[in-house]
Amino acid sequence: MIKGIIFDLDGVLLSTDEYHYMAWKSIADKLGIYFDKQINNKLRGVSRMDSLEIILGKNNSFSVTEKEMLAEEKNELYRTYLAELKPSAVEKSVRETLDKIRALDIKTAIGSSSKNTRYILEKTDLTHYFNAISDGNNITKSKPDPEVFLKAAEYIGLPPSECIVVEDAHAGIDAAKAGGFTAVAIGDARTHSQADYKINELKELLKIIA
Ligand code: BG6
Ligand code: MG
Numbered sequence: 001m002i003k004g005i006i007f008d009l010d011g012v013l014l015s016t017d018e019y020h021y022m023a024w025k026s027i028a029d030k031l032g033i034y035f036d037k038q039i040n041n042k043l044r045g046v047s048r049m050d051s052l053e054i055i056l057g058k059n060n061s062f063s064v065t066e067k068e069m070l071a072e073e074k075n076e077l078y079r080t081y082l083a084e085l086k087p088s089a090v091e092k093s094v095r096e097t098l099d100k101i102r103a104l105d106i107k108t109a110i111g112s113s114s115k116n117t118r119y120i121l122e123k124t125d126l127t128h129y130f131n132a133i134s135d136g137n138n139i140t141k142s143k144p145d146p147e148v149f150l151k152a153a154e155y156i157g158l159p160p161s162e163c164i165v166v167e168d169a170h171a172g173i174d175a176a177k178a179g180g181f182t183a184v185a186i187g188d189a190r191t192h193s194q195a196d197y198k199i200n201e202l203k204e205l206l207k208i209i210a
Contacts, residue, residue, distance in 0.1 A: 002182070002209050004163040005101060006134075006152045009112035011044060011168030011187055012202070013098075014090050014124060019081035020051075023074045028055055031070075044188060045169030047113050047142035048075065075116075082116060085123040097203045098129045106209065107131045109152040111165060113142050132156050143171040146179030153181075166205065184208065 010016045021040045028035035035055060043051040048071050056062060062070070101108060109132040110117060117135035121127040132155030139147045146160075153163050165176035168187035176183035177194050184205065185195035197208055 001162060002106070002164050004107040004109065004153065004156050004158040005205070005209070006109045006111040006149055006156075006163055006165045006181070007130075008045065008165070008167045008169065008172050009110055009117055009120060009135075010114060012166050013094055013126060014085075014120070016082070016085075016120065017044070019078055022081065023078040024051065024055060026077060027070055027074050031056075033057075041188060045113055045143040045167070045171040045175075047136060048115065050142055079116065079119075082120060082123065085120065087123075087125040090124050090126060094202050097205060098126075100206055101209075102129060104209070107156040107158060109134060109156050111149045111152040112136065113139075113148060143169065144174035144178065146175045146181075149175055149179045149181055153179075164205075164208070166202070 007013055017040065020043065021037060024040065025035050033055060042054055046054065049067065052067055052071050108130050110130050112135045114120070115136035117133060132152060134148050134152035134155055138151055141147045149165050150160065153160050160180035163181050164184055165181040166184045166186060167173050167176060168189050170189055170192050173183045173185055173189050173192040173195050182196045183194065184197045184199060185192050186199050186202065189195060190198045199205060
């Protein structure tokens with residue numbers, strides 16, 4: 001019996017991938033490191049610092065302070081793009097799906113690795129759809145660790161066995177399964193073999209919970 005839905009944000013409710021890509025690309029270019037959209041795909045669901053480590057590659061010689069400065073620089077750039085976000089960045093069918101879910105006896109939460117979650121939700125007028133927010137600010141371990149989803153379930157007062165997680169990242173499906181959740185894959189995560197359901201559009205979620 002599904003009593004709660006935990007949504008990843010980036011790539012599930014709206015697409016900020018291009019903004020992440022542009023910001024990381026400019027850091028990589030500055031450092032003379034090759035970076036393309038395929039590498040950007042590997043950063044889905046991965047925390048900011050872990051993403052930087054992937055871009056810099058193993059055995060890089062940057063100090064912790066230098067890495068923190070690079071991550072901060074990326075975030076400042078990313079936030080200049082986010083500042084342009086408007087409610088129209090969320091597809092009409094996504095908003096309609098959230099409206100329908102809110103009319104049911106189902107608790108909703110966000111489970112995102114992003115520390116910019118609340119800013120994005122506010123800019124796109126999505127905040128009111130969720131009973132709780134678990135994000136990059138309340139976790140110590142990033143996806144594929146289940147912490148962000150376990151916290152979200154705790155915040156809405158439900159056990160993982162009664163919650164669905166909706167994810168577009170492979171790391172997110174790993175995290176959902178590791179936490180004992182039902183995993184619904186959308187977008188890039190649809191190729192994950194462990195997903196319990198695969199959907200093309202968010203509105204298909206309504207059939208799963210019916
Ligand atoms: C996730 C994105 O939602 O948030 C990742 O899929 C990103 O690509 C991560 O690295 C962290 O985001 P932020 O906003 O804290 O830098
Ligand atoms: Mg995502």
